[in-house]
Amino acid sequence: MPDQRKKLVEVQDLTVQFGSRRHPFTAVDHASFHIYQGETFGLVGESGSGKTTIGRAIIRIHPTASGKVLFDGKQINGPISRELDREVTRRIQMIFQDPMSSLNERAKVDYIVSEGLYAPGRKISEAQRREMVDKALCDVGLLPEFASRFPHEFSGGQRQRIGIARALIMEPDFIIADEPISALDVSIRAQVLNLLSQLQKERGLTYLFIAHDLSVVRFICDRIAVIHKGKIVELAESEELFAHPLHPYTRALLSAIPQPDPIAERNKKLLVYDPACHRYSETNRPGWEEILPGHFVLASREELEEYRELL
Numbered sequence: 001m002p003d004q005r006k007k008l009v010e011v012q013d014l015t016v017q018f019g020s021r022r023h024p025f026t027a028v029d030h031a032s033f034h035i036y037q038g039e040t041f042g043l044v045g046e047s048g049s050g051k052t053t054i055g056r057a058i059i060r061i062h063p064t065a066s067g068k069v070l071f072d073g074k075q076i077n078g079p080i081s082r083e084l085d086r087e088v089t090r091r092i093q094m095i096f097q098d099p100m101s102s103l104n105e106r107a108k109v110d111y112i113v114s115e116g117l118y119a120p121g122r123k124i125s126e127a128q129r130r131e132m133v134d135k136a137l138c139d140v141g142l143l144p145e146f147a148s149r150f151p152h153e154f155s156g157g158q159r160q161r162i163g164i165a166r167a168l169i170m171e172p173d174f175i176i177a178d179e180p181i182s183a184l185d186v187s188i189r190a191q192v193l194n195l196l197s198q199l200q201k202e203r204g205l206t207y208l209f210i211a212h213d214l215s216v217v218r219f220i221c222d223r224i225a226v227i228h229k230g231k232i233v234e235l236a237e238s239e240e241l242f243a244h245p246l247h248p249y250t251r252a253l254l255s256a257i258p259q260p261d262p263i264a265e266r267n268k269k270l271l272v273y274d275p276a277c278h279r280y281s282e283t284n285r286p287g288w289e290e291i292l293p294g295h296f297v298l299a300s301r302e303e304l305e306e307y308r309e310l311l
């Protein structure tokens with residue numbers, strides 16, 4: 001049966017580089033994936049693997065060296081029309097990791113939440129703006145009177161809610177949540193996750209959820225991509241990835257997840273990923289292979305044979 005799901009975001013062979021032209025540093029190396037409308041897509045990898053860079057390339061903060069980003073069928077990386085830029089600026093929003101540093105300390109919540117509405121071309125009356133701020137604050141479980149306060153008056157969880165309100169006020173279709181709960185107390189994390197999932201249900205939002213460990217994304221993501229040093233090494237539906245992790249880096253990440261059983265936890269072996277294990281050469285190069293429908297892995301032919309045995 002043909003796949004009827006709409007691809008809201010398509011990242012095709014995307015490369016992002018920093019540094020000078022002479023000495024470029026490749027932060028994202030030929031990454032490809034797509035995100036279906038309404039799904040939560042997880043992007044997982046260790047610090048410095050390029051997760052935020054992918055998010056920022058999609059939202060047009062970082063220029064791309066090659067490849068394409070399509071949003072709702074239209075290419076949005078590289079030069080685009082002013083009209084499309086406005087559309088994308090509204091429809092794609094980002095939520096950040098650290099609610100302590102991502103909010104402007106000197107601005108009141110009222111301004112922080114509605115900043116995006118001041119974009120050129122949007123004519124909104126003061127009364128309308130205030131109404132929208134009140135609504136956005138209510139939508140994330142905060143009181144409208146918080147609008148006149150400053151960010152430092154809030155707890156971490158409340159600040160993250162302010163960050164979410166700031167995104168929601170734009171009525172986006174797609175939200176890039178960059179480690180939205182990593183900096184929060186464990187007790188607050190579930191609340192923020194529940195809020196995100198409730199908002200998704202109510203508004204049909206699509207999420208790119210960035211995290212550095214697999215345990216967080218397991219239950220909230222439909223599909224997960226694992227990234228290592230700028231390269232996506234494996235991508236599958238969440239359950240499939242946990243049932244059949246193939247790439248040694250994915251397996252190492254999985255081995256790091258804490259287990260509820262203390263005896264199992266004490267006896268478990270942490271796997272360490274050594275990129276030298278691949279023995280790649282001119283004749284034994286890795287490719288992006290679909291080993292099962294929807295399950296992709298970066299593997300050489302030899303590795304593919306080994307991985308098939310594991311399925």
Ligand SMILES: Nc1ncnc2c1ncn2[C@@H]1O[C@H](COP(=O)(O)OP(=O)(O)OP(=O)(O)O)[C@@H](O)[C@H]1O
Pocket residue numbers: 018019027045046047048049050051052053054212
């Ligand atoms: N603006 C920049 N200029 C130069 N190098 C950068 C820039 N932003 C990121 N990098 C580099 O690109 C690589 C990927 O960084 P990125 O922030 O995307 O990683 P990450 O996976 O989000 O890590 P973390 O989990 O720590 O947030 C890193 O080596 C980083 O140092």
Ligand SMILES: [Mg+2]
Pocket residue numbers: 051052053178
């Ligand atoms: Mg990051």
